[in-house]
Amino acid sequence: MSEKKVPYKIYLTEEEMPKAWYNMRADMKNKPAPLLNPGTGKPLTAEELSPIFCEELVAQELDDTTPFIEIPEEIRDFYKMFRPSPLVRAYCLEEKLQTPAKIYYKFEGNNTSGSHKLNSAIAQAYYAKKQGLKGVTTETGAGQWGTALSMACSYFDLDCKVFMVKVSYEQKPFRREVMRTYGASVVPSPSETTEVGKKILAEHPGTTGSLGCAISEAVEVATKNPGYRYVLGSVLNQVLLHQSVIGLETKIALDKYGIKPDVIIGCAGGGSNLGGLIAPFMGEKLRGEADYQIIAIEPASCPSFTRGKFAYDFCDTGMICPLAKMYTLGSGFIPSSNHAGGLRFHGMSSTLSQLYHDGMMEARSVEQTSVFEAAEQFARVEGILPAPESSHAIRAAIDEALKCKETGEEKTIVFGLTGTGYFDLVAYEKYHDGQMTDEIPTDEQLQESFAKLPKIG
Amino acid sequence: MSEKKVPYKIYLTEEEMPKAWYNMRADMKNKPAPLLNPGTGKPLTAEELSPIFCEELVAQELDDTTPFIEIPEEIRDFYKMFRPSPLVRAYCLEEKLQTPAKIYYKFEGNNTSGSHKLNSAIAQAYYAKKQGLKGVTTETGAGQWGTALSMACSYFDLDCKVFMVKVSYEQKPFRREVMRTYGASVVPSPSETTEVGKKILAEHPGTTGSLGCAISEAVEVATKNPGYRYVLGSVLNQVLLHQSVIGLETKIALDKYGIKPDVIIGCAGGGSNLGGLIAPFMGEKLRGEADYQIIAIEPASCPSFTRGKFAYDFCDTGMICPLAKMYTLGSGFIPSSNHAGGLRFHGMSSTLSQLYHDGMMEARSVEQTSVFEAAEQFARVEGILPAPESSHAIRAAIDEALKCKETGEEKTIVFGLTGTGYFDLVAYEKYHDGQMTDEIPTDEQLQESFAKLPKIG
Numbered sequence: 001m002s003e004k005k006v007p008y009k010i011y012l013t014e015e016e017m018p019k020a021w022y023n024m025r026a027d028m029k030n031k032p033a034p035l036l037n038p039g040t041g042k043p044l045t046a047e048e049l050s051p052i053f054c055e056e057l058v059a060q061e062l063d064d065t066t067p068f069i070e071i072p073e074e075i076r077d078f079y080k081m082f083r084p085s086p087l088v089r090a091y092c093l094e095e096k097l098q099t100p101a102k103i104y105y106k107f108e109g110n111n112t113s114g115s116h117k118l119n120s121a122i123a124q125a126y127y128a129k130k131q132g133l134k135g136v137t138t139e140t141g142a143g144q145w146g147t148a149l150s151m152a153c154s155y156f157d158l159d160c161k162v163f164m165v166k167v168s169y170e171q172k173p174f175r176r177e178v179m180r181t182y183g184a185s186v187v188p189s190p191s192e193t194t195e196v197g198k199k200i201l202a203e204h205p206g207t208t209g210s211l212g213c214a215i216s217e218a219v220e221v222a223t224k225n226p227g228y229r230y231v232l233g234s235v236l237n238q239v240l241l242h243q244s245v246i247g248l249e250t251k252i253a254l255d256k257y258g259i260k261p262d263v264i265i266g267c268a269g270g271g272s273n274l275g276g277l278i279a280p281f282m283g284e285k286l287r288g289e290a291d292y293q294i295i296a297i298e299p300a301s302c303p304s305f306t307r308g309k310f311a312y313d314f315c316d317t318g319m320i321c322p323l324a325k326m327y328t329l330g331s332g333f334i335p336s337s338n339h340a341g342g343l344r345f346h347g348m349s350s351t352l353s354q355l356y357h358d359g360m361m362e363a364r365s366v367e368q369t370s371v372f373e374a375a376e377q378f379a380r381v382e383g384i385l386p387a388p389e390s391s392h393a394i395r396a397a398i399d400e401a402l403k404c405k406e407t408g409e410e411k412t413i414v415f416g417l418t419g420t421g422y423f424d425l426v427a428y429e430k431y432h433d434g435q436m437t438d439e440i441p442t443d444e445q446l447q448e449s450f451a452k453l454p455k456i457g
Numbered sequence: 458m459s460e461k462k463v464p465y466k467i468y469l470t471e472e473e474m475p476k477a478w479y480n481m482r483a484d485m486k487n488k489p490a491p492l493l494n495p496g497t498g499k500p501l502t503a504e505e506l507s508p509i510f511c512e513e514l515v516a517q518e519l520d521d522t523t524p525f526i527e528i529p530e531e532i533r534d535f536y537k538m539f540r541p542s543p544l545v546r547a548y549c550l551e552e553k554l555q556t557p558a559k560i561y562y563k564f565e566g567n568n569t570s571g572s573h574k575l576n577s578a579i580a581q582a583y584y585a586k587k588q589g590l591k592g593v594t595t596e597t598g599a600g601q602w603g604t605a606l607s608m609a610c611s612y613f614d615l616d617c618k619v620f621m622v623k624v625s626y627e628q629k630p631f632r633r634e635v636m637r638t639y640g641a642s643v644v645p646s647p648s649e650t651t652e653v654g655k656k657i658l659a660e661h662p663g664t665t666g667s668l669g670c671a672i673s674e675a676v677e678v679a680t681k682n683p684g685y686r687y688v689l690g691s692v693l694n695q696v697l698l699h700q701s702v703i704g705l706e707t708k709i710a711l712d713k714y715g716i717k718p719d720v721i722i723g724c725a726g727g728g729s730n731l732g733g734l735i736a737p738f739m740g741e742k743l744r745g746e747a748d749y750q751i752i753a754i755e756p757a758s759c760p761s762f763t764r765g766k767f768a769y770d771f772c773d774t775g776m777i778c779p780l781a782k783m784y785t786l787g788s789g790f791i792p793s794s795n796h797a798g799g800l801r802f803h804g805m806s807s808t809l810s811q812l813y814h815d816g817m818m819e820a821r822s823v824e825q826t827s828v829f830e831a832a833e834q835f836a837r838v839e840g841i842l843p844a845p846e847s848s849h850a851i852r853a854a855i856d857e858a859l860k861c862k863e864t865g866e867e868k869t870i871v872f873g874l875t876g877t878g879y880f881d882l883v884a885y886e887k888y889h890d891g892q893m894t895d896e897i898p899t900d901e902q903l904q905e906s907f908a909k910l911p912k913i914g
Binding site (some may be wrong): 081379 | 465466468470512537539548549568569571575608611612617630631635639835836837838841842878879882886897
């Protein structure tokens with residue numbers, strides 16, 4: 001390879017790192033619909049939310065007018081332990097694909113949680129500490145969020161209770177062990193330690209759990225124990241706000257080299273990565289300053305954007321959480337157990353749902369065998385073993401680059417590489433052994449699930 | 458925390474990265490003793506070595522006069538995918554320890570092999586490709602080297618056969634799966650696929666293998682198959698040469714901020730990391746330009762520097778490899794099966810052995826329970842889950858920093874953080890569950906092992 005004008009990895013200096021998060025909602029004409037009280041059907045007030053969430057996080061959750069919110073110095077200091085994350089020019093992938101496209105990825109996996117989740121975990125732990133709380137509760141599926149929160153709580157000396165979806169608890173003992181290293185207590189969900197857990201176990205004795213069920217348990221424990229609050233790693237507005245650091249760093253790095261992306265691609269489960277990555281670009285688009293093609297990629301097995309309904313729904317199985325208006329498959333929807341690719345939440349961030357509804361972005365779904373094929377191809381040339389979640393974005397980026405090869409277009413593609421796959425090797429093994437299948441929900445399944453949507457809003 | 462003059466992480470630009478490796482031997486008055494032919498007892502010639510190793514690597518192995526050897530552009534390009542690695546100022550650890558010492562670590566874990574091993578793997582694969590070979594063979598214990606080599610071979614489209622110590626093969630299926638992702642074939646050792654493997658299996662039917670045994674198998678396959686050569690991830694002079702990129706980057710980063718280290722600490726198994734980290738500093742010391750306290754840290758369960766003999770010995774169990782003069786516990790020595798901390802090779806790099814023998818560096822041994830204690834303490838404040846190997850250096854760095862706390866000295870401590878512990882969570886679990894013990898060899902065991910040293914040199 002010859003000399004490169006743009007380095008393989010663009011790192012910002014610590015001075016160049018963002019000092020404020022960007023709140024997309026401030027620039028949205030159609031604001032995301034408010035969270036509703038499931039009892040009254042009315043928008044939730046700060047007072048109603050504060051037994052669940054920390055005060056400052058409630059304020060961030062409800063604030064849809066302030067464009068920039070300062071990142072407290074303590075959080076910026078913590079960020080410096082693992083940020084800035086590199087914006088990588090995928091020279092090797094480009095060469096392998098023989099594409100005229102220029103491919104960049106923002107790599108968030110260089111920290112022990114293995115993903116971008118730490119960006120919001122440390123913020124939420126900071127506000128809990130500042131409020132003088134004893135600890136926080138949460139749920140985790142694959143374990144990335146639980147690990148991130150354990151790290152953040154350990155740093156601020158907060159107690160951390162993690163409800164881990166039972167099937168993951170059993171199949172991912174190593175994730176559990178990392179959380180233990182950081183001093184968290186990890187409980188398999190559903191458990192006998194909560195009312196909602198007992199109820200679910202009584203109704204479904206053999207259940208291996210779900211994210212929605214673990215959320216219900218974590219919320220119950222937070223609201224019943226003084227000095228505790230609940231924290232969530234995705235979906236919420238506050239999470240997208242914290243994650244905007246991904247997109248802000250990306251934009252600063254691109255601007256340094258005078259690069260304007262044509263296509264921005266992110267994987268989407270609850271929306272934390274996608275919302276963070278696209279934030280400043282979407283801001284320009286909302287303000288009419290620039291245009292970008294923004295694409296959300298989701299698994300065909302859990303296709304909330306592409307096949308879901310835009311409606312008010314519960315975020316949890318126990319139906320004790322607020323109602324959010326979002327693209328949803330129904331709070332009872334659980335993807336096929338064959339689905340190994342992550343991104344298995346039934347709903348989607350209200351903010352992203354509104355943007356998608358307004359035509360500000362596209363969405364596509366991809367099947368997991370093609371996702372793992374892209375993951376392996378990427379690993380071999382770029383040297384990073386990607387998380388299955390991130391590999392959805394890789395799949396789409398490769399597809400876009402191959403289209404450019406056909407048309408000769410020299411598009412600049414940016415995608416989010418949210419994390420590493422070190423704890424997903426059972427899934428990789430399945431793929432290598434030819435045991436991986438693609439199972440997508442039937443229309444009948446979805447109709448049945450939609451029929452149970454709450455009749456509100 | 459207030460404003461920091463030195464950033465949390467010092468990254469070099471791609472232009473600042475080293476363009477040549479540094480060869481410590483060129484500045485040594487007492488050169489490391491040559492490899493001997495076990496048959497004749499005479500120094501091995503390039504002709505004798507070239508059926509085992511690639512030609513250019515043989516030249517590098519034997520060259521003890523050229524101080525700088527250019528890093529080929531293709532290797533520098535590959536380096537840019539995962540290098541420069543950050544030199545991290547451990548502000549959070551310093552604060553936790555309340556020490557006046559300034560602690561820095563060079564973190565080599567931000568790549569999929571999870572360690573510094575990739576620095577030499579890519580160089581060895583490059584020279585194999587350049588020579589027109591079909592593939593390479595090697596052994597791996599914990600799997601870091603095997604993973605690194607798989608990545609490198611995949612990049613250059615070379616076949617890669619890895620003999621993996623059987624106990625690791627069975628206990629670390631995920632490491633195996635990563636190698637498979639990169640297209641390597643992984644064989645549990647001892648195996649029925651080699652003469653030496655069959656012999657060892659016949660003599661010790663239930664054996665779970667050892668590094669020395671896997672080396673013998675890999676060498677046999679390389680020498681019997683046209684178009685194949687053997688590559689090794691540690692001990693050899695060529696490996697230390699490639700790994701000098703660690704120390705060179707460290708020195709450039711420190712110089713940028715006008716920092717002169719007082720103490721340099723590295724963990725030592727075969728010496729690849731230690732030799733690489735200390736290279737340019739040792740160079741200054743050898744040339745009388747500067748002085749540094751250089752400390753090798755090894756496990757008390759496998760104490761080659763601190764309790765071994767400085768003598769000619771085999772590098773492998775099958776005794777088919779050249780003889781090297783080194784600090785050794787005897788080629789039949791196998792650390793207790795309770796030893797979870799890695800660094801389990803019976804010998805030590807000839808170069809480092811000579812330097813230690815000449816009083817140019819110190820060595821200490823540490824027990825594994827105290828190593829895991831340091832690992833957990835480090836993980837909680839610095840946010841990185843360290844490999845057990847690397848944690849030996851952490852243990853020593855913390856001990857040095859605590860000494861400074863007592864004396865009030867503001868020493869600058871630099872240590873090598875060779876990798877991450879994502880594949881070592883069984884060991885962490887053992888530690889958390891209080892199941893970890895310290896078992897160090899008795900004097901009688903060592904005497905018995907020494908009695909079997911070859912009577913040469």
